Amino acid sequence: MSERTERSEGREGMPSRHGMTWVPGVAGSPYGVTNLPYGVFRHGEGEPRVGVRIGDFALDLAGAEAAGLVLAGGALGEPALNAFMALGRPQWTAVRQRLVELLTEPEHRAAVEPLLVPLREVEMALPFEVADYVDFYSSEHHASNVGQIFRPGQPPLLPNWKHVPIGYHGRAGTVVVSGTPVIRPTGQRASAQGPTTGASVRLDIEAEVGFVVGVPSRLGERVPVADFADHVFGVVLVNDWSARDIQAWEYQPLGPFLGKSFATSVSAWVTPLEALADAFVPAPDQDPPVQDYLRDTPHLGLDLTLSVEWNGERVTEPPFAGMYWTPAQQLAHLTVNGASLRTGDLYASGTVSGPERGQVGSFLELTWGGSEPVKFADGSERTFLEDGDTVTITATAPGPDGTTVALGEVTGMILPAR
């Protein structure tokens, strides 16, 4: 046993699972040793490398593995997280435990410190190669709001919504890393004179939480709800940019297509599920009862609080804990028909909206279909996104020992249509 459990004590006097790190400036940071998200960074002219975030540093894991400080069969030397994510849960745990040792035990400082790169010197890359991208629709509040806005006077939820975790496939090739500018899409939209083609005038966000698959499954094999944590490596924040005018005209009968496929942004840091162990909380009761393959006991969601800043001003704080369908249910649904999983599959929650206006995850809802503009501190107003606008989504979760785990950020600026 290492010294660290003796060195620090958590709340209520129990020995902490995590000691203090020797890395400078980390005290009080939500990127402490209870977090340790993974990403891929470039430093100067170097090739992309896998790293883990501690405070305001990236620890170069390619360098750490090359130096024999951590063992992952060479997977950390790859330019994306896929090879590491494919190793499976025991290896994820072993590497994480080793990283905590390296970052907390003073005897490792001399070897490890030269591998720390200040984040201000790095450029982040897409952390993993996206295999398939699926987007769910799992917030009852969001689905109800959208139903009321688009189908006024009709029941806000369709008959299948409380039975089927509704989802669809999105475009994997246009998933981009946080910070990538988003070019306003062009497309067809309806008008009183018939369809026209032009730049979207109802460009929106969708604040979501994405789950990244590490361990694949075979074609024809179902993944039961109980196996969620054996397949899912971690969590990213997602902004599923949406052109509402394009979407409204195209989506019947086969669903959203070009209204979504121009860009989907994900956070640069993938928070491992293990960092969120203290964030699992009971999910909302489900009535009517769900089909057997969707029954998860315990029925747990994640207590994440998202925050959406529009040009630097916080406009909404969507609560993830209230999502009707849980990530384990989504995974079981995705595979109930025998569809196989690949390493790098990404499935997102759908827009995260709580019951209050200040908790919705899209500007469609925040401005109620564009009819109630958001007023900013400087007196300006917005309904949908204008060129030059920047949206940044962040999130936090409760960590162990009273700590807070931050989930990075997903940000993007709107560039004019071409």
Next chain:
Amino acid sequence: MSERTERSEGREGMPSRHGMTWVPGVAGSPYGVTNLPYGVFRHGEGEPRVGVRIGDFALDLAGAEAAGLVLAGGALGEPALNAFMALGRPQWTAVRQRLVELLTEPEHRAAVEPLLVPLREVEMALPFEVADYVDFYSSEHHASNVGQIFRPGQPPLLPNWKHVPIGYHGRAGTVVVSGTPVIRPTGQRASAQGPTTGASVRLDIEAEVGFVVGVPSRLGERVPVADFADHVFGVVLVNDWSARDIQAWEYQPLGPFLGKSFATSVSAWVTPLEALADAFVPAPDQDPPVQDYLRDTPHLGLDLTLSVEWNGERVTEPPFAGMYWTPAQQLAHLTVNGASLRTGDLYASGTVSGPERGQVGSFLELTWGGSEPVKFADGSERTFLEDGDTVTITATAPGPDGTTVALGEVTGMILPAR
């Protein structure tokens, strides 16, 4: 100039672009030197290799490139077609011309013949790594039939159908090569007593034609209709297996998901566009006029005739030439919002249905929603697929000089649900 243009003459006395091959048994074959589709094969215990089909042989192109017989920068030594497809149209043309030389000029026979592998000795693999998979819905007859079956008494086409080439993203990770058995999917379906979960009882096919992207495009860049042949490498046959009961319950409002994602089969051979140069024919007039970005002059479809065999008996012959939206229009639509293309993107036409019952591309239509069973020669009947059933889709196109170009086949047998 090689000897071959002097050696053979085509119809009307013009010099043929293609001579006779020295490969045995190819005379009269629809896999002659005017076809030359590419695939990936395994021979014995060997690794997957790129090959080109001539008659009933695969020419080992990895071996040919290693021997210096054909030059492609090493791309033919990869275990999938992606690297070769990424080289672009001038290289595709140059390699094809060189292959015609190698297979027609007697002086190459001694070097090339040892690289011919009889097809009966090989196992075919998925010819390319699928990046994103998009499925369109471009047959007016199919869309009208489905509308009449699912929404009787309402206008069969939705208002957007003649303006927007309707499509959606499918699951790339479950695209499988022809011959892969298809396990009957399990999922939710509606019943009078509420939803139930079980094996699909309305398992269907969709006979389609798929287009494979070779040359990528950048995010934010549109691909005009005129650039179709600079990006699309070739054509595969597609069976988009569909569980109608699962699909009917899940598809509102975000489109098909698990009803399709369990398996999509593609032919093992990718027919290069150049082999189909003589198959381009005027596509149906479009009224109302389409948006500018969809206007292609000339407006050309492909004169392919599909054939669907159900347990060895031909049940329908869908004509591809009558598709309302052309592959060039589909590509322009797919990218009008700035969505980027990747090498390996696959987009399928949607079910190919002609105006007659014997020309429809799905059993849903062939049996009119399951109400009019198909009768087989042995007296048996079918509405949807039963376990053990095999479906094989083939297609032919007119080639140069009066030849016929065959597009391989896509076949699969239904295995019982697990």
